[in-house]
Amino acid sequence: MGLPWIGETIAFYRAQRTNQLFHAFFQPRFNKYGKIFKTRLMGSPTVVVNGPTANKFFMSNEFKLVISSWPTSSVQLMGKNSIMEKQGDSHRCLRGIIASTLAPAPLHTMVPRICTTVQKHLEKNWRHTQEISLHRSTKMVTFTIVLECLFGIRVDLEKMFRVFEKVLEGVLVAPVDFPGTKFRRAKRARGEIEKVLVGEVRRKREAMEGGRAGEDGMLLSMLVGALIRGEITEEEVVDNVVLLVFAAHDTTSYAITMMFKMLADHPDCYSLLLKEHEEIARTKRAGNEGLTFEDVKKMEYTWQVARETMRLCPPIFGSFRKATADISFEGFTIPKGWKVLWTTYGTHYDEECFADPMSFNPSRFADPIQAYAFIPFGGGPRLCAGYQLAKLIILVFVHYVVTQYKWSLVYPDEPIVMDPLPFPSKGMPIKISPKSVTTSSTAL
C-alpha cells in the first residue's frame, strides 16, 4: 500500500497527469495482485475493484453498503448541497427534479433549441476561419446548451465560462486555502458564480411567485418551483446548477473531441458515419428545416462510434465510494470507512468483456453488451442523470459539423493529458473549410 498516509498517491497523480492511469497505474497492479487490490490514495486506504460483477455489486449497493465519496476540494467547490453529496430521500428528491427535464419526453422538445445553439455557434465561430480549437469549441457549445437550453439561464457566456474554468482547476487539488494557491483561486471563482446564480434564482422566484413566470419546463424553473414549495433550499438550487454545469460540459465536450480524433484515425468509419448524416440531410429542405428527435434516432452508427470512443477514451475514468459497513465481496473483507474505487478501464480494456479491446471497432456495439461492462456513465442509483442529453448533444453537433465542414487534425499525434479531467494538450486544433454544396438541415 506504499508509504504511510501518502501511500501510492504520487504514482497515481503522476499516471493521471499523463493520461496513463491504465498503463502506468492500474495494469501493473492487476498483473501483480489481480483485478481487486488495495492501495492507499490521498490518505485513505482504498480497494480498487474491476469487472462486471464488482461494478454491479458496488454500484447497485449505493446507499446500502457504500456511499459516493468525493475529495474535500470537490465538495467545497461544487457545494455540499449538490446531488453528488446527497443520500437516500434527499438524493431521490433532487434526482426526481433533475430527471423531470432530462427524461425522453422533455428532451424531445429540447432538440430544436440544441440545433439552433449548435448552428449559431458554428456560424459565429467556424464559418469565417480556417482553423479552430475543437476542444474549446465543444466546451463552449456544451456550456451554452446546458446554461441556455437546459436551465434557461442567460448570462455573459464568455465571462461565465472563464470563471467556471478557474473553479475546475481547483476541483482535485489539495484544499490549501492560502493566497496564490489554485484552491484559493478556485474558491474565489466559485464565489463569483454563486453571486450571479443567487441573483438569477431570486429573480426567477419573484417572477414565479408574482405570477409573471410559470413553470416553462426549464430546469431552473423546476428547481425554483421546488424551492417555493419548500422541498429544497436556495443553497441546494445554486449548488446543483454549479454541479450540473460541470457534470455536463467537460465530459460531453471531451467525448465529442475524441470522436473526431478517432474518426480522423479511421477513415473507413468516417465514411460510414458521413453516409448516415448525408442521408438524413437529404430528407431536409436546404436552409430552413432543423433536425427532429426522429432524425436523431436514425443516427445509430454515429452512436456506436460515440460509445466506442467513450470505451477507449472515457471522460471519467472511475469514481470513489466509501464503505458504510464491513463488506464481504468475493472472499475479501473491506473494512467500514475504507474507500472503494471502480474504474472504467477494468472492463473497457478487458478482452473477456470486449474482443480485441484496444482496437477501435464501433460495430461491436451493434450487438448487445454484457451488463456493467460498458460503464462510461456509471450505473446503479448514481447512473449519470444526463446520459440522454449527452447523447443528443453529441449526435446533433456531429451532424452539423460533418454535413457542413471538411476538417482535418492539425496535430494527429497530439498527447492527451489530465487536470483533473482528460483533454488534448493543444486543444485539438483542426483545419476547417465549409463544404461548397450543403444539403444539410439548418435550424437558424
Ligand code: HEM
Ligand atoms: C459524455 C458525457 C457524460 C459522461 C461520460 C458522464 C459520466 C458520469 C458518471 C460516470 C457519473 C457517475 C459518477 C459516480 O458514480 O460517482 C455521472 C453522474 C452524473 N451525471 Fe454525468 N456524464 C456525462 C454527461 C452528463 C450530462 C450532460 C449531465 C447533465 C446535464 C450529467 C449529469 C450528471 C449528474 C447530475 C450525475 C450525478 C447523479 C447522481 O449522483 O445521482 N452528466 N456522470
